[in-house]
Amino acid sequence: MIKCNVLHLLLAISILVSTSGCSSSAPMAQPEATPHEEKTVQPPNAPTPSTQSSSTETPAAVPTATALPKPPFTLEEILAYQGEVGRFSGSSYNESALKAELDKLPEGMTEEEIYAYILQLVGENYQEEKRTFDELEKVNYRQALLSIDPSAPAPSQQTKAKMNVEVILDASGSMAEKVNGGVKMDLAKKSIQDFLGNLPNHANVGLRVFGHKGSGADKDKLLSCSQTELIYPLSGYNPNSFQSSLQRFGPKGWTGIATALEAAQQDLQNSYREGMENIIYLVTDAKETCGGNPVEVAKLLHESEIKAVINLIGFDVDDEAQRQLKAVAEAGGGTYTTVKDKRDMENVFQQYLKNLYEENRNWMQKAVDNVWNEYEKDENELIATQKAMLQKTAVEYERLQAAADYLREKGVLNKPQWLNIVSWMDDRWLNLSDYADDRWISIGHKMDVEWMEAAAEVEHRWMENGRELDQKSGKVALRIGNLRAPKIRIAPLRTRPIRF
Template sequence: MLVLCLVFSSGCSLLSGKNVDQADADKESDEVKVKQAATDVEGMLREGPGKYAGDKYDEEKVKAELDKLPDNLTADEAYNHLVTLLAEDYKPILKELDTFDTTIKTNIKEPGGVNVPEGELPKQVNVEILLDASGSMAGRVSGGVKMDLAKEAIRDFVSKLPEGAQVALRVYGHKGSNQEKDKELSCKSTEVVYPLRAYDKSSFQKSLDKFRPMGWTPLAAAIEQAKNDLSGNSGENVENIIYVVSDGIETCGGDPVKAAKELHESEIQAIVNIIGFDVDNEGQRALKKVAEAGGGKYTTVNSGEDLRKHLEEEYTRLRNEWWIWGVDSSLDAWRQWGEKWEKLSKLDTLFSDKNNEENSRMLHAKDYLESQGKLSDFVGLYNKINDRWLKINKYREGRYFELDNILKEEEANETRRVKEKAQEMEDQYQ
């Protein structure tokens, strides 16, 4: 019995000792581990969050933690405890500032092409002119012979195409005659006299000199063949524009409306514009349908001067489009700056609020410690808290002004770039 009592007593003692050790361990785990607080601003900004930072702050719980501290704390000891309890978490703000995108780059589509409808405008422009060389083009209008006036206007027009544009010239109805006996020959006559390439004044003039107005009007065949001329030129950055200069409707039995529609809806997606040169009412209605099917516009001119003015208006329109592009791009650069500046300002305000709130909570904690007689140097503690606030505030202001200045410079550079580009392109259409 004595042995059993000794064993039982020993077991209870062991269990009791184990419970005491566990209780001590649990108590130790609940205590806040205190480290030496940073003295440099980079360290200050990365040593949080404290146990009661941000939304976790509870004044009564903080006071309870402070009550546990010993008396006669030095300023350094007390400050270390306040940082451990109340330091804010600045790391998310720092990350946003470190990755803040100050780039300002406009991306408004640049104008390009001739007589392009509203919408996206490309960078690569291919212009093909289909010139009616049927016998009726030998007729006269105000200013001279229609064919001579058309050649002159076309020559002037292509010479002013923007740099990088390619041009092609195809004629139709230039063989045989407009008599019945030559109809078959004439209706098969559609020929590229200037293949698609950059404009060369001498070569283009020679191409215009190769033919005279002779036969019938195979308009549909010319539009169909234009697809071959522009083959391989497709894609979202390419615009293919066709100009048909004609004084009459199809006379070879073809279907120009169908041909224009198929060309416009093909992978080339060419826009077919028609300039009716001295065309009667019936012809105007027919040619307008061709232009509509080709996704383009129909325009009537009745003289050489009308034709010249119409083509000149294309450059006025493009010049205005580039001016509008410059204005819109400048406004877009300013809009981007405004959005980024607003985001930066919100970050700065959040940063400032955190710093001020942290400072206020630490000062309240300092006052409480002082009221409880736990400080040996309350002035020293105040100085440490104030030094922390000043350093973080100075850092915040520096980062804000740095990024703000970069944003201003980016906006100014982008605005200058688009204005210079717009002016450069406007000058090309003078």
Template sequence: MKAIKHFLVLLIGLIVFVSGCSQEAEKSKEPADKAKTAETKPAKDEKANEDQEKEEPKEELAVDPLPTTYQELESLSQGPYHDLNYDLTEENQQMFLETFKELPDVSGTPTEKELDLFYSEVLKMVQKDYKGPEEAIKRLKFQSIGSPEMKDTRYEFKENLNVEIILDASGSMAQEVNGKVKMDAAKDAINQFVQKLPKDAKVGIRVYGHKGSNADSDKQLSCSSSEIMYPISSFDSGKFQSSLDKIKPTGWTPIGLALNEAKKDLSQFDGATNTNIVYLVSDGVSTCEDNPVEAAKSLFGSNIKPIINVIGFDIDNEGQKQLKEIAAATEGIYTSVADESELSDELSQINQLAESWDEWKKKGMQSIDLKKVQNSLDIFVYITREEVKSQKEKDLINHVAFVLWQNEMMTAESRVYIEEKNREYHDWIDSEILKFKEELHTLNEMNYSEAIKTLEEKYQQNTQ
């Protein structure tokens, strides 16, 4: 009996001990569980911040205003897809979708502000290179060379006429445009030009960036490469062709170096007895640390007194901006050309001036009456070009809207809004072109100096 009582006492003690241990274990476990719960549930403050962020209003869209003057219009950068071709083939539609995939999403029900932003962004991508009144003034001055009314001796016919072409031979000139290597297109256009020069005119051709390669390891070599391939002299067809054949596009783009070397080429042809014309042809920005704008200013301000014009050949926005700065610094004409045909057209203007110089020489270097403004060297051709730019730009934007609508990435209502905005904007551009065209027509019976003075007085506030 005593044994049974002893056993019961031990059993009760064991139960109490085990129960106590369990409670301690639960107590020690409780903080860990609570910590785990705290880790998985967001704090009240964090949740409140998240809710506040959701409730904050969206940032107001910033939409660039459309230009209100032709001067503002021509200051806009040419878009990377300004010359994009399009048709209704399925392949072309896919190309359009890929090209414009980064445009703002307007697939839902966008606000007018969102559609305005969309229009602004697509316009930047297809923006044309418009030319305004300042361009007309520069072209009139260039076309007025030899006019007795011109007071600037730079624009007088002198005993000698010298033309130097400074040609880009960097690696990018090995690319193709319209199925033809750019360097080959440039050579052919230059050859056509020099073939038509009067026999007494002298011509020279200098290249730059034609050594080494466009690899980083060759940068120093290439950036120090510029060579006179055909020294300024009378035209010899065989020798000139041989000089062109030696030019191979390979390296970097030392424009400043080439301009400084051109100053040496022309140093013996001072402006007192020589009419000197320089054409810089490039397909890109200077890629060397050679300050091309300062080099151009130095050449322009020297006693050589050259007229310096600049041609951008199938060029991008960055290159175009720099070449425009060079032209502006030398009061010269900047022109973008897309292919060999347009390059030939631009160079042909020198041929027509050279013909007038030849006539002046044959008359014993007496004054000659140049043609009236309207009939001179197609001054109105560039007005027609402006009209074509406006039409093509408008059509391209409408096609973008059509492709997005057709692929259910824009509603019919949004498409109507974009096309109407596009029509109004390009109607304004067309009206500005028409006004300027009418202004130029009033210059028909004026001589060059009167025409230039009239335009400068009207637009001088835009050039200060």
């Protein structure tokens, strides 16, 4: 009995020691707490995480769906969107790569989040088209007119092309000689007076003389060659004032053509405004006798800022003088004409007046052409921008729908979700397409009106100038402006697709 109790005691102690040893060597593992799973999505344009250097790869952190920008819904929001275009937009489209990105969508995303994700993949940016439309809306074809006639900054101001016409008359001693019809000086004065009196009212006229001091004697050469005088300063023509100016000088000294041209350049420069036409008519009966170089001076004058055109009239000159005067006219960008008597002198100035008729016509045509070229350039850009935007919108719409259809086929979207998302896509396509058409119509109409008003203004000025020339020349020409009408622009009718 005692032996049995001892055995029971030893067994109990052994069990106790054994249990105590196991408890101290390995505590029982506790189950880990399961974290709350947050819905996440990798934005399509996010960079791919780099591979970890350790042998065991750790998944990169994926941003939450809130990292996606809110998708633009209204037209104003779409046009204001300045983010990057989708990774698979435009020429970067890749259908298989697109589907691979769509497969990464986690479950439980909202319709708006899915729509934003698709836009990040294939959506376009329309900032460039909007900027182009906005710039074209600022058309002002009157600026093209001002490039021809900057003297008329506004319709309320005088809108005629200004010109400076200066006649330089040789008053050397030889101009006292007689030819058929009278004394050279008297014939020249009369023809010049008639010519300037028949110029349009908007022309500034001036008269400069040389050789009117001293005499033809050698002792007076220095005095005569150094003197040239602006007898009638550049201004509007006044018959009485001009007549008085003609009586202030007569033929006396030497022929200083170069000195007179140098002084004329200063005359024209003083009254010059950008775009003004400057014309010189020089009447002489001899070559340069004061040692100057009229050819070089004429060249510099013609190539200067004022770009004066120098026409020469040789009054009963010899062959040597004729050769020099032709060279002066050529260097000055003008013409040379020889006259022998009264009739020739009258005819040459009549021809100059006829040339002004043609210049008036050429000025009008040049101005209209300038305006038309500006209009046509803008019209072509407007059409190209509209077509490009419609094409971009159509391609984007097709790709957006294809992405939505793929997600429906994969079971990511049920029918109500799919209908809601493609409805937003329909709205986007309709809004952008209508915007492109509306801008094409409204801006195009404004361009039409601007072009018609600018062209009509040019023609009005042309007819006004022509009527003045008619009144002064005693001739009447028929001038009729063109009839113009705005273009007809009609946008196609678009409707929302019907889906069941």
